[in-house]
Amino acid sequence: MDKWQDNKAWFLVLPVFVIVAFSALIPLMTVVNYSVQDIFGPGEAVFVGTEWFKEMLANKRLHDALLRQFLFSGLVLLIEIPLGILIALAMPKKGWGVSTSLVILALPLLIPWNVIGTIWIIFTRPDIGLFGVGINSLHLLEVPFDHTATPLYAWITVMLMEVWHWTPLVALLAYAGLRAIPEAYYQAARIDGASPWATFWYIQLPKMRGVLTIAVLLRWMDSFLIYAEPFVLTGGGPGNSTTFLSIYLVKIALLQFDLGPGAAFSLIYFLIVLLFSFIFYQVLQRVGKGEKG
Amino acid sequence: MYWTLPTATFFISIFLMLCGMLVWELVSPTIERSGFLIISTTRGTRFFLGLLGSAFIHLAWLGFTDLSLWIALPISAVWMIIVMRWG
Numbered sequence: 001m002d003k004w005q006d007n008k009a010w011f012l013v014l015p016v017f018v019i020v021a022f023s024a025l026i027p028l029m030t031v032v033n034y035s036v037q038d039i040f041g042p043g044e045a046v047f048v049g050t051e052w053f054k055e056m057l058a059n060k061r062l063h064d065a066l067l068r069q070f071l072f073s074g075l076v077l078l079i080e081i082p083l084g085i086l087i088a089l090a091m092p093k094k095g096w097g098v099s100t101s102l103v104i105l106a107l108p109l110l111i112p113w114n115v116i117g118t119i120w121i122i123f124t125r126p127d128i129g130l131f132g133v134g135i136n137s138l139h140l141l142e143v144p145f146d147h148t149a150t151p152l153y154a155w156i157t158v159m160l161m162e163v164w165h166w167t168p169l170v171a172l173l174a175y176a177g178l179r180a181i182p183e184a185y186y187q188a189a190r191i192d193g194a195s196p197w198a199t200f201w202y203i204q205l206p207k208m209r210g211v212l213t214i215a216v217l218l219r220w221m222d223s224f225l226i227y228a229e230p231f232v233l234t235g236g237g238p239g240n241s242t243t244f245l246s247i248y249l250v251k252i253a254l255l256q257f258d259l260g261p262g263a264a265f266s267l268i269y270f271l272i273v274l275l276f277s278f279i280f281y282q283v284l285q286r287v288g289k290g291e292k293g
Numbered sequence: 294m295y296w297t298l299p300t301a302t303f304f305i306s307i308f309l310m311l312c313g314m315l316v317w318e319l320v321s322p323t324i325e326r327s328g329f330l331i332i333s334t335t336r337g338t339r340f341f342l343g344l345l346g347s348a349f350i351h352l353a354w355l356g357f358t359d360l361s362l363w364i365a366l367p368i369s370a371v372w373m374i375i376v377m378r379w380g
Contacts, residue, residue: 026294029304033295045295050355050362057356271348278345282332 028270034263052264062265064240065248066272069224072158072244076223079163081216084170085208089200091175102175105168117232120161121147147234151241154234158242161229166222170215177211178204213284220280224273245269307344314340328379339380343373 035052037045056062091101111119126132126146135145143149147157181204189199227246230236236243236251243251249269253262314337323336330342347369354365 029300030294032303033297033300036297036300037295039295047297047299049299053352053355057352268352271345271352275345275349278341286332 031263031266034259035267037260039259048260052260053268056261056264056268061240061243061248062245065243065245068241068243069245072162072226073220073223075159076162076166076219077216079159080167080170080219081212083163084167084215085174085212087167087171088174088178089204091171093179102172105171108165108168111165113228114232116161116165117229120157120229120233124157148238151238154238154242158230158233161233162223162226165229166219170219173211173215174208177208181207209284213281216280216284217277221273221277224276310340330376330380334380336377339376342380343376346372346376 036047036049038048038051039045087105092098108116121129123129124132124145124147126136126144132145132147135141143153145153147153185203185207186199189203194202225246226244227250230242230244231247231250234242236247246269249262249265252258252265318336325333325335327333330339332338334342350369350372351362351365354360354362354368
């Protein structure tokens with residue numbers, strides 16, 4: 001392969017380097033610096049070594065929040081990815097229905113995150129909310145539904161909100177992937193007499209691999225870093241039952257103003273996100289690669 | 294940014310390692326292959342995994358033992374060599 005002699009184009013990416021430096025590298029370095037010091041105030045810091053890391057690694061509430069976070073993100077992926085694909089498969093392929101369904105799907109994505117929390121508080125209220133009043137009037141539940149009443153109800157509400165908010169993103173991505181499959185593949189499948197399931201498994205799913213990779217990565221990272229919606233909806237309660245990692249982190253770093261432990265916590269959090277993103281990326285790169293057709 | 298000597302040393306050594314990787318890449322470009330990690334990796338991927346693994350080795354050392362953290366450093370170095378050579 002011939003190499004370009006003129007490498008001036010590299011200067012064109014310089015602005016990106018500067019922006020990344022200010023938005024990612026410098027904050028990361030600051031966090032690393034905070035994590036090994038006790039900050040008393042501006043200009044007053046004492047070096048404490050790995051003290052905060054030790055404290056955070058032994059912190060029971062952090063362990064609980066981490067488990068809760070894995071459960072939440074796992075459920076999010078298990079529900080949203082298949083549901084999103086199903087919605088994309090059911091969406092109309094031509095006519096006025098296309099733009100209508102796209103607009104309807106895009107609506108939840110356009111609402112600010114804290115507003116979504118507020119919407120769901122009102123929607124699930126047992127006294128005036130449509131969902132709360134509706135489900136309670138059926139008299140099926142032993143304990144009347146109220147998202148602040150029990151951990152289970154809080155979880156159900158948070159999950160419903162999350163699925164309502166983000167499944168459309170998966171559906172839109174999957175739909176884009178489906179539309180990009182050339183008609184010739186379907187014709188070949190029809191000639192071979194392939195069943196709808198075989199068409200899905202051998203044509204549509206492998207062809208959607210790229211967009212599904214993005215969907216899984218986006219949903220994993222976003223749900224792993226979720227803050228605003230559950231914070232507004234439940235505030236992490238009842239008790240600590242919906243306190244996810246970021247909610248607990250903000251409690252430590254901003255409400256208690258423990259910058260050192262907060263920074264150590266963030267770094268551990270960051271490493272976990274980095275590891276899982278790498279694993280998901282690798283796994284999804286391999287999906288379908290060994291298949292024929 | 295409240296720099297301390299240990300954190301400065303940490304970042305400078307990472308930066309120097311990255312520079313070294315760049316020079317190595319320019320001298321002899323990497324060939325994608327797969328080792329015991331199963332996945333197909335380039336030199337950069339293995340370096341990333343080496344660093345990420347080292348971070349987790351240090352965290353595990355802090356979390357599970359009360360021994361000096363300095364012992365985790367040679368273990369990480371060994372891990373880095375194993376990943377770079379056979380990963």
